[in-house]
Amino acid sequence: MPSTVTRFAPSPTGYLHIGHIHAALVAERAARRAGGRFLLRLEDIDPARCRPAYAAAILEDLRWLGLVWDGPVRVQSAHMTDYRAALARLERRGLLYPCFCSRADIAQAQSAPHAAPDGGTVYPGTCRDLSPATRAARIAAGAPHAWRLDM
Secondary structure (H helix, E strand, C coil): CCCCCCEECCCCCCCCCHHHHHHHHHHHHHHHHCCCEEEEEEEECCCCCCCHHHHHHHHHHHCCCCCCCCCEEHHHHHHHHHHHHHHHHHHHHCCCECCCCCHHHHHHHHHCCCCCCCEEEECCCCCCCCHHHHHHHHHHHHCCCEHHHHC
C-alpha cells in the first residue's frame, strides 16, 4: 500500500494568511498521522506576481509555526524542463490546446450565464475550437498563451 504524501504549495505572491496556515497545518498533520510524508512546493512560475521576498517570508513563517517538511522545498521554476517534457507528452497525445485568453477574458466569460450543475460557472472553452492554423499563427506571432487540458 503506498505511503500517504501530502503537500502545501503556496504561490509567493504575498504573505501567508490564515487560510494558508490552516491548509499547511492540516496537510502536515494528516501526513504525520498516517506515517507519511509532508512536502513543500513553491508555485513561483508567475514571474509578474511572485517575489523572492515573499518566498523567504513563507518559509520563515512555516518554520515559526513549527512545520517540518520532508525533503527539500520544490521550487517550480527550477523544474521547467520537467514540465515542458510533461506538456510535450500530453500534446503528442492530443490532450492540450493553447488558450490565448487573459485573466480578464476568462473572468468575463465566467460572468456569462454558463451555469454548472452545482451552481458555479463553467469556462466555455473559448480557444478550444480554434483551427490548428489559427493556433499556430498566434503562437508564431508571440501571442501569450497557456496550455489547457482538452477534456
